[in-house]
Structures are given as structure tokens and as C-alpha cells.
Amino acid sequence: MASNSSREVMPPRVAVIGAGLSGLVLARSLSVSGFPVKVFDKGRGLAGRMSTRHRDGGTFDHGAQYFTARDPEFQRTVRTWLERGIVEEWHGRFGSLAHGRVTPETRGPMRYVGVPGMSAVAQGVASGVDVRTGVRVEQVRREGEAWALTSETGEALGTFDVVVAAVPAPQAVALLSASPALVARAAEARMEPCWAVMASFDAPVSLPLDGVFVKDSPLSWAARDSSKPGRPPGERWVLHATPEFTREHLEETPEAVAPLLVGAFARASGLELSPRQVVAHRWRYARAEPALSEGALFDAELRLGACGDWCAGSRVEGAFLSGMALSRKIALLQR
Numbered sequence: 001m002a003s004n005s006s007r008e009v010m011p012p013r014v015a016v017i018g019a020g021l022s023g024l025v026l027a028r029s030l031s032v033s034g035f036p037v038k039v040f041d042k043g044r045g046l047a048g049r050m051s052t053r054h055r056d057g058g059t060f061d062h063g064a065q066y067f068t069a070r071d072p073e074f075q076r077t078v079r080t081w082l083e084r085g086i087v088e089e090w091h092g093r094f095g096s097l098a099h100g101r102v103t104p105e106t107r108g109p110m111r112y113v114g115v116p117g118m119s120a121v122a123q124g125v126a127s128g129v130d131v132r133t134g135v136r137v138e139q140v141r142r143e144g145e146a147w148a149l150t151s152e153t154g155e156a157l158g159t160f161d162v163v164v165a166a167v168p169a170p171q172a173v174a175l176l177s178a179s180p181a182l183v184a185r186a187a188e189a190r191m192e193p194c195w196a197v198m199a200s201f202d203a204p205v206s207l208p209l210d211g212v213f214v215k216d217s218p219l220s221w222a223a224r225d226s227s228k229p230g231r232p233p234g235e236r237w238v239l240h241a242t243p244e245f246t247r248e249h250l251e252e253t254p255e256a257v258a259p260l261l262v263g264a265f266a267r268a269s270g271l272e273l274s275p276r277q278v279v280a281h282r283w284r285y286a287r288a289e290p291a292l293s294e295g296a297l298f299d300a301e302l303r304l305g306a307c308g309d310w311c312a313g314s315r316v317e318g319a320f321l322s323g324m325a326l327s328r329k330i331a332l333l334q335r
């Protein structure tokens with residue numbers, strides 16, 4: 001007869017809402033520790049703000065441009081990504097640009113990119129993880145001791161013991177409503193929007209830089225996306241607007257915004273620019289300003305939590321560290 005101590009204890013079932021880097025890192029870490037984990041994402045693909053768009057015969061990283069690695073745990077993980085070939089160093093020419101004047105960077109950090117696109121990192125992390133895309137979770141409701149998830153179309157998505165919102169802070173607020181304390185904390189992380197433009201050209205843009213911090217302009221950043229390692233040939237640029245410009249033009253159409261930002265790039269560089277194709281994309285929640293500092297949020301009583309870059313520093317590295325921080329908190333439930 002089985003004794004109490006030898007009776008099998010089922011690990012808690014975990015639902016992760018959001019298949020950006022933080023949610024995937026969390027899901028993978030818990031899966032490896034034996035938790036049954038299911039990830040849901042509303043997007044067509046995974047990767048969230050690290051996704052890569054395919055257009056005009058090429059690719060564009062229209063969200064995160066590159067990432068740096070300062071934390072030792074993240075550095076170790078990046079080394080494994082380099083070994084797997086899903087990440088490479090980006091040895092571009094970096095610098096700043098103001099009113100046609102180029103200032104090359106003399107010493108910058110090591111910059112990493114996903115290969116063949118930024119989304120490769122999320123895809124690599126997601127391997128072996130149960131991810132369902134194309135489903136927006138609308139409701140997280142208590143059902144006895146468990147949580148029941150419902151999609152925006154009213155589909156019952158299952159019951160779980162632990163639920164995590166791995167989504168930008170303003171989107172987490174609705175999903176965390178069962179915990180006023182978590183809602184209050186998430187509401188403190190405000191997120192800035194960003195208009196991004198993807199432009200392809202027939203000929204190289206004659207700027208002696210591949211990654212440019214733009215000053216005194218509606219643009220904050222411009223990058224020769226096609227200069228990143230492992231990209232298809234061609235001349236493709238990604239332009240990012242400042243938060244101020246984006247807030248001012250937030251509800252305008254992509255068709256109205258794209259030429260404004262191409263014009264801003266022409267003025268900043270002093271070049272005549274005639275892109276072959278241009279398209280704009282609005283990131284309503286691009287960067288946390290300010291981000292929180294706790295790493296991740298978790299109510300162990302309710303078994304409800306949140307992670308994401310907005311909990312730990314507003315960048316790819318922060319998203320990774322946040323997912324790992326929450327996985328350690330949830331793993332304690334099994335002890």
C-alpha cells in the first residue's frame with residue numbers, strides 16, 4: 001500500500017499569458033522542472049516585441065533592435081544561444097546623428113541579435129514548450145481553488161493552479177484584477193509607445209553607420225537592419241520615433257505616419273531618400289518608463305503573478321531576468 005510520503009503529488013498546472021521572451025523563459029524553466037505549462041499568445045506568431053516581420057523579400061526587426069548582456073546569468077544563457085546559432089554578435093558601425101553630422105561611437109557594448117531574425121531567440125527558447133498562438137485571453141476567473149481562463153471569443157481555455165500575465169503592464173492590469181495589490185503595482189509601471197517604420201531601398205543609403213542614435217529629431221533610432229548577421233541581401237532600414245512624436249501621432253494611420261518619419265530621417269541625415277516600400281507599425285506599449293525593480297510580481301496565496309521587462313529594466317535582458325525570477329518563486333510551490 002502506498003504511504004502518504006510516497007504518494008505522487010501533482011505539480012501545479014501553470015498558464016502563462018504572453019509568449020514574449022519573459023513568458024517563454026518562465027514557461028521553459030518551469031517545464032524543465034516538471035510543471036505542466038501552457039502558454040497563450042494573441043499574436044499570429046510568438047516573440048512579442050522581439051518579433052521579426054517578413055516584407056518585400058526581406059526581414060525587419062521592427063521591435064527590439066539588439067540586446068546587451070550585463071547580468072552573469074543572462075551572459076551564460078547568451079553564450080548557449082551563440083553556441084546554438086540562434087544569436088550572433090552584431091559588429092555594425094554605430095554612432096549618433098544630428099542635423100547631418102555623424103559622430104561614430106568610439107566604444108560601445110557588445111550587441112547581440114537573433115539569427116536569422118530577432119524572433120529566432122523566442123523560437124529557440126520556446127522549443128519543447130506548449131504554446132498556442134492566435135488566442136487573446138480576456139478573463140482570468142476563480143473557480144474553486146483553480147483559475148479558469150476564457151478567450152475573447154468566449155472559448156474556455158482550461159483550468160490552472162497558477163496564472164501568470166507575461167504581458168506589458170497596462171495589459172496585465174486587466175488580467176490581474178483578482179489581486180488589487182498586484183494591479184496597483186502594475187499600474188505604477190507606465191509604458192511609452194513607439195512608431196516604427198520599415199523601409200526598403202533599391203540602393204544603399206550612403207550613411208557611414210548601421211545603427212544610429214538620432215538627436216534633435218522626431219526619430220530616436222535608425223538602423224540598417226540588413227547589416228545584421230544572417231539577413232537576406234538588400235537595403236532595409238528600421239526607424240524608431242521618439243515617445244514624444246509617437247504620443248502626438250498615436251491615433252494616426254500608418255500611412256500618415258510613415259512619410260513623416262522618412263522625412264525626419266532625410267532631414268537628420270541630410271540625404272535624399274526614396275524608399276521602394278515603406279510601412280509603419282505602432283507599438284502602443286514599447287518601453288517601461290519607469291520600470292519596477294522587484295524582478296517579478298507574485299501572490300503566493302492566490303497563485304497569481306506577472307513578469308515582463310517592466311518588472312526588471314525595460315529591455316530584452318530585463319524580460320529574461322524577470323521570467324527567471326518568477327520561475328524561482330513558482331518553483332517554491334513544489335517544495
Ligand SMILES: Cc1cc2nc3c(=O)[nH]c(=O)nc-3n(C[C@H](O)[C@H](O)[C@H](O)COP(=O)(O)OP(=O)(O)OC[C@H]3O[C@@H](n4cnc5c(N)ncnc54)[C@H](O)[C@@H]3O)c2cc1C
Nearest residue numbers: 018020021022041042048049064065137286308309315316
Ligand atoms: C520599438 C522597440 C524597440 C526596442 N528596442 C530594444 C533594444 O534595442 N534592446 C532591448 O534590449 N530591448 C528593446 N526593446 C524592448 C524589448 O523588446 C522588450 O523589453 C522585450 O521584448 C519584452 O518582452 P516581454 O516578454 O516582457 O513582453 P512582450 O514581448 O511584449 O510579450 C508580451 C506578449 O503578450 C501577448 N499578449 C498581450 N496581451 C495578451 C492577452 N490578453 N492574451 C494573450 N496574449 C497577450 C503579446 O502578443 C506579446 O506577444 C524594444 C521594444 C520596442 C517595442
